[in-house]
Amino acid sequence: MKASRDNRKALFAITSTAQAEMFKSIAEQLSGWDILAINENKWYKSKEVERTLESLEFPYKTIRSCTAGAIKGILKEERPDVIIFGHDGNAIDRLFIRCANSEAIPTLLVQDGIMAASREKTNKGGNVSLGLKYLTSLPHRILRFIRNKDYSWRSKIAFTLLEWKYGTRWNLEVYGHGECSKMAVLGDAVKGMLLSEGIKPERIVVTGNPKFDKLFYSRDGNSKQKVCEKWDIPTDKEIVLLLTGQFVEGGLWSSEQRREFILAIATAAAALPHARLIIKLHAPQESEQDYDEIIKGLPHPPIVCKYAPLHELLNACSLAMTVSSTAALEAMALGRPVILVNLFNDAGALFYKGSGALFAEKEKDILPAINKALYDSQTRNEMAKSMENFVYQQAHLQDGQASKRIADLIIQMIEESRKARVET
Numbered sequence: 001m002k003a004s005r006d007n008r009k010a011l012f013a014i015t016s017t018a019q020a021e022m023f024k025s026i027a028e029q030l031s032g033w034d035i036l037a038i039n040e041n042k043w044y045k046s047k048e049v050e051r052t053l054e055s056l057e058f059p060y061k062t063i064r065s066c067t068a069g070a071i072k073g074i075l076k077e078e079r080p081d082v083i084i085f086g087h088d089g090n091a092i093d094r095l096f097i098r099c100a101n102s103e104a105i106p107t108l109l110v111q112d113g114i115m116a117a118s119r120e121k122t123n124k125g126g127n128v129s130l131g132l133k134y135l136t137s138l139p140h141r142i143l144r145f146i147r148n149k150d151y152s153w154r155s156k157i158a159f160t161l162l163e164w165k166y167g168t169r170w171n172l173e174v175y176g177h178g179e180c181s182k183m184a185v186l187g188d189a190v191k192g193m194l195l196s197e198g199i200k201p202e203r204i205v206v207t208g209n210p211k212f213d214k215l216f217y218s219r220d221g222n223s224k225q226k227v228c229e230k231w232d233i234p235t236d237k238e239i240v241l242l243l244t245g246q247f248v249e250g251g252l253w254s255s256e257q258r259r260e261f262i263l264a265i266a267t268a269a270a271a272l273p274h275a276r277l278i279i280k281l282h283a284p285q286e287s288e289q290d291y292d293e294i295i296k297g298l299p300h301p302p303i304v305c306k307y308a309p310l311h312e313l314l315n316a317c318s319l320a321m322t323v324s325s326t327a328a329l330e331a332m333a334l335g336r337p338v339i340l341v342n343l344f345n346d347a348g349a350l351f352y353k354g355s356g357a358l359f360a361e362k363e364k365d366i367l368p369a370i371n372k373a374l375y376d377s378q379t380r381n382e383m384a385k386s387m388e389n390f391v392y393q394q395a396h397l398q399d400g401q402a403s404k405r406i407a408d409l410i411i412q413m414i415e416e417s418r419k420a421r422v423e424t
Contacts, residue, residue: 029407088178208402223315324348356386
């Protein structure tokens with residue numbers, strides 16, 4: 001398929017702005033390579049991904065058609081030595097991986113988010129248990145998709161046809177159970193979970209994740225000063241950072257539940273005279289206007305921001321709060337105490353059980369938890385010890401070298417693939 005050439009080429013299959021940023025860090029480690037991102041978002045927030053790729057100066061093409069013929073056309077035109085993915089469960093990713101496999105092109109899945117501990121605890125039955133869980137979740141998933149306003153009805157019909165033709169149908173649709181040659185996972189905990197689910201050990205490599213490299217190099221003693229100057233916050237105030245999620249947009253919460261959640265936290269933070277609450281939205285899905293409407297009229301309204309750099313806010317804050325987010329793991333990696341506010345029994349919060357984070361499962365628990373995390377030295381010390389171990393298990397070494405480890409793995413995969421072809 002491939003004519004000989006001097007430079008090796010890597011394609012990065014991208015479905016989100018977060019993946020674009022993650023893959024850019026890996027691409028920078030592949031010095032002298034031909035690099036190209038394939039924007040797979042033909043229907044969903046395609047322009048937002050394109051703007052991010054342009055701002056990163058990441059060469060890209062947006063997929064023209066989600067068919068096997070179109071994918072094979074890309075492979076024939078680009079002649080990649082390897083393809084890197086952030087997901088292996090989406091229909092378009094599965095199709096892309098199958099096409100690559102048919103051409104003997106190595107494929108690598110780079111874990112781009114947390115995997116809930118609840119999946120490990122509830123799947124002792126292996127693939128049978130995973131399959132039953134998938135089937136029972138289908139009605140809710142279909143309803144959420146129908147209600148999703150980010151897709152036009154024309155897009156929904158096209159996406160449904162794509163899923164039916166190239167999706168898993170009644171088989172497993174579980175992250176990590178796709179057909180990629182290898183997986184680069186965050187830490188030992190995820191490796192152990194995948195092994196328990198029947199994934200072959202030679203397919204799993206623990207590397208850590210590039211987003212933690214960015215945190216490692218972002219440690220800046222001036223972050224709080226910058227944040228305080230930006231929003232006119234007295235520097236003697238403790239910054240409490242709330243990290244939101246697309247719970248309403250994803251169909252998990254109602255708008256009323258979001259209002260209840262935000263007001264409960266804002267009320268608790270307002271009771272602390274030496275603290276200021278900043279709400280960092282889960283961009284780009286959430287709308288600042290929705291939150292501005294919720295906090296309108298509060299005597300001490302929090303600051304709402306969408307595009308402020310997360311690493312700067314994490315370095316500036318004294319405490320991070322969330323329901324369930326990879327950003328909470330990032331906060332722990334920086335040594336920040338974390339509180340999980342789980343008012344609506346969200347299963348994702350189970351990921352952080354045993355992490356050292358404090359849990360507030362009722363509104364009345366929020367203020368005491370904040371006080372403990374900010375001002376109780378014994379609690380803070382106990383949290384710090386547990387969080388350090390949890391971060392290592394979930395996100396490996398915090399040495400700023402995850403991107404390099406993944407790049408080295410990519411090079412190794414190509415060498416192994418070439419050797420296998422020669423031997424056959």
